[in-house]
Amino acid sequence: MVADLGNFSEAADRLYLSQSTVSKHVMKLEEELGIQLLARNGKSFVLTEAGRTMLRYYSEILEIYDRSVIAAERLKKKNGFGYELKVVGGNRMSHYGLIHSLTAFLRIHPEVKLSIDDTESKSVLFALRSGDYELAFCQNTMLDSSEFSWQSYLPDSFVAVVCVGTELAKRNAIFLRDLKDKHLIVGSKENDHCRKFAAKENLNLDIAFETNDPATAIEILISAPDSIYIAPKTVMLKYTGELTTQIPLKGMGVCDYVLAWRKKAKLSSAAKDYLRFLREHSAQEFVQETLERKIAFRA
Numbered sequence: 057m058v059a060d061l062g063n064f065s066e067a068a069d070r071l072y073l074s075q076s077t078v079s080k081h082v083m084k085l086e087e088e089l090g091i092q093l094l095a096r097n098g099k100s101f102v103l104t105e106a107g108r109t110m111l112r113y114y115s116e117i118l119e120i121y122d123r124s125v126i127a128a129e130r131l132k133k134k135n136g137f138g139y140e141l142k143v144v145g146g147n148r149m150s151h152y153g154l155i156h157s158l159t160a161f162l163r164i165h166p167e168v169k170l171s172i173d174d175t176e177s178k179s180v181l182f183a184l185r186s187g188d189y190e191l192a193f194c195q196n197t198m199l200d201s202s203e204f205s206w207q208s209y210l211p212d213s214f215v216a217v218v219c220v221g222t223e224l225a226k227r228n229a230i231f232l233r234d235l236k237d238k239h240l241i242v243g244s245k246e247n248d249h250c251r252k253f254a255a256k257e258n259l260n261l262d263i264a265f266e267t268n269d270p271a272t273a274i275e276i277l278i279s280a281p282d283s284i285y286i287a288p289k290t291v292m293l294k295y296t297g298e299l300t301t302q303i304p305l306k307g308m309g310v311c312d313y314v315l316a317w318r319k320k321a322k323l324s325s326a327a328k329d330y331l332r333f334l335r336e337h338s339a340q341e342f343v344q345e346t347l348e349r350k351i352a353f354r355a
Contacts, residue, residue, distance in 0.1 A: 058082065059111055062100035072205065072323050072331075140169045141326035143315075144184060145193030146177040147268060148245075151291045152210055152313055153342025154193050160342070161333045168326050177245055177268075184318060190327045195245060196312045206316035207331050210339035214246075214305040215292055217285035219277060224284070225301050232257055232307040239264040241273045241285040245311070250286060253308050270295050293347055 057067040058078065068075040086093050093107035103111060149155060155172070162168055175183055177194070184192040184204075199206060216230040224230060232254060240263045242250055247266060254261045264283065267273050270292060273285045278299055285300075288311055292302055315331060317323060323331075 058094060058101060059103050059107065062097075062102065064101070072317075072328065074319065139167065139324060139326045140171065141191070141324070141330060142171040142189045143191045143193065144173050144175060144180055144189040146180055146245075147174055148177075148291065148313070149174055149193050150346065151293075151343075152193075152212075153339060153344070153346040154209070156342040156345045157334065157337070157339065158330075160337070161330050164333070165326070165329060168329075181316075184316065187318075187321070190317060190321065190324060191330070192316045193313065194316060196314045196316075197249060199314070199316055203319060204316045205319050206314040207334065209313045209315055209334065210290065210343070211310045211312040212288045212290045213310055214286060214308040215289045215302040216305040217274065217277060217287060217292065217295075217300050217302050219281040220299055220301055222281060224303065227303055229304045229306050230284075231305075232259060235259065235261060235284060235286075238262065239280065239283040241265040241267065241276055241283055243268045243273075243287065246286055246288070249308070249311060257307070274300060290343055293343070 057070055058064055061067050061070070064075050064078050064082075068078045071078065082094060089106075089110065091106040091110075092104050093110060094101045095104050095107075143154075143158065145154060149172075158170060158172060162170060171189075173183070173189070177198075180192050180194045181198060181204075183189055193209070196206060196208075216224070216235075218224045218230075224234065227234075235254070236259055240250070240261055242263055242265075244266055245268070247263060250261055250263070264280075265273070265276050267276070270287060273287070274295060274297070277283050277285045286305060286308075289302075289304075296302070315334070317327065
């Protein structure tokens, strides 16, 4: 992988390993062989002559190994065996199309036994640490890079939801400074995020209500038209109405939803296959499918 990508860091990400682990594997192999396999060339690494020679042999070994794995999978399917994938997330999984991404994955891999649970956001990492789940769907801001690794699923921006007829409803964009002295409605996931970015501009925010239910937030907003509801753009796609409007909120950065796993855990074949599947597809297509199905259901 290092030979293909020319970079230890990218190779580590692709292999779901730490960079130091990849480096140690290469160093150990070079020590065992007594020859140098890789050499630095500017900012990247290239194969030495010895490396090119050995790679030909190792490529043949890996090809045989891959064929043996495929044969094993066929035998498991023939004998009714599958492999399990356990995922945990908060109540945002449906908004971001994660359920549809998993069902699309299962259509390709019907042998996978899927277990998926949703829990309160604050409990997602506890569930992941317990070892009962392999992957957790959450925001990357919740994660400690020394404990977890993750793969981006969908970076999202924020919108300010305001009542039609108010001054802010006429704007094309709302900035953090516009939130000063306003009564704010936020979700628990957005609370810390809002305060973090407001602190950079020395703003004290008046968070009057906190709810993770957009429908409840909109009801509060309509009853208190001078308030502003702050929410991720994707979450609000299905909550369009005549009484409120959604305006891009600038200066709040992004909330990147990811699939996370414990660094010390070895990912199963099912988890690796699912992460690879997500890299090959746009999360937006699953969000859109979720939205279209909900609209069709309401109709």
